[in-house]
Amino acid sequence: MNENENQEATGQVKRGLKARHVSMIALGGCIGTGLFVASGSAISQAGPGGALTAYVLMGLMVYFLMTSLGEMATNMPISGSFAAYSSKYVDPALGFAMGWNYWFNWAITVAVDISTAALVMKFWLPNVPAWIWSAIALLIIFLINAMSVSTFGETEFWMSAIKVVTIIVFLAVGFLTIFGIMGGHFVGMRNFSIKQAPFVGGFPAILSVFVVAGFSFQGTELVGITAGESQDPQHSVPKAINEVFWRIILFYILTIFVIAAIIPYTSHSLLGSSATDIAISPFTLVFQRAGLAAAASVMNAVILTSVISSANSGMYASTRMLYSLSNSGYAPKSLGKTAPNGIPYYSLLVTTFVSLLTFISSIAGPKIYMWLVAASGLTGFIAWFGIAISHYRFRRAFVKQGHSISELKYHAKLFPFGPVLCLILCILVIVGQNPQAFANFDWKQILVTYMSVPLVLVLYIWYKIKHHTKIIPLDQVDVSPSHKEENLSELNNK
16 A cells, blocks of 8 residues: 555644745734734724723733643644543533534634625625626635645745735834825824724723624634644744744734724724725725725725635635544544545535535525524634643643643643633623624524524533533643544544
8 A cells, every 4th residue: 555545544634834824824824814804893983092901911811822722732632622622621512512513613614704805805896796706716715625635734824925025014004194294294192082083981891892803803813723723833832833923913903003093993994994995995994095996996805805815714714624524433433535636525525515506505595504604603712622621631641640731742831821811701702792782682693693602502412412422631631742643533532
């Protein structure tokens, strides 16, 4: 049996991602329409001070979350890591629920993104049917993911690079405008003190922006998915985490500062911000304020790149999670097979099919589509919750079994403060999604907003009852370094 045949038989992905790919994927994963467009609504809701506070706190939480993931990923670098860590360090039933939750989230997100890509294209070609652009986008994303993991990594590297360069140019233009070098007059800090600024609406407003910021940061956990296919995860994963933290803080915080300084929080353009209205993207407004006439077309191109990048990452993440579920015994074995190029092709085909069906439902059955999108709404925060609790138990089990922290290749900062903070803030964000619905006893809104939570609970309880799983005692948790994906559904019987 040659190397390729053996690889397909064992279902192993290839380690084709370079260190620069991992760093840029982690960075690009959390820079999207949440920053380019929705940041404006955050400022309008809580004022410049409230928005900055929310994004700083969320950035801090994400950093601790990433260090938790980094410690586990360098100890056991596998593709689709979240389900495996939850199974190995907490309970196989939790791994089952977390894995299917995360796969479902990204499979639906791919459909949402290709729909958004079609809306963005209408900016230039309003008369072309939207479904044509969505079909083209899905085909491109499928082909990128079907070629090789290095092709995916290189594509994501350059699409992420476009976003990063855009932000750098935006910050340069923004500060020149603030000081009056561009735009014709000195702006300064006066928009930080108009009316109720800098803090508008008090703590409830900050909490609402905290939710918006959370969605903006989702995607950073992709570094954990890439660990199993990184050429040198012990080096590239910690490097990516450390670099991404400072870049996120600088990009997000400085971007919010520039927008808030140039555009007052009372502006109707910020109040009307939406994910597909390019004309009122705060980036577009700042560029226009600086006298750059082609701002709308340029930002439309950047946002299109961002949407395609998000869909591309979503296809990769969901495919690898389905592959991991198969190798863990949580999904059919055929989904764990790989092609000679290391791509889990059955998992890719199934994910593409589900994304296609979801997209078709947006045309044929808008109500079904709305419920599908609602069902995936909180899955990102639930995944973060799973990462935090897995790391908390991993570290406690590691120490309880007599190991020294110095044995770990990467050390998460300020344990146990980091994972505990993440757990508290994730619960706060999940509960704070739509408190008004509870106040008004609007059960339809409650169901739409919080549907992800009962779905995960049903998956967890069903698997727990069927397989009689138990939370693994700390002294029985397997904390040994491993590069092999095992059938994690049998852990409770070991």
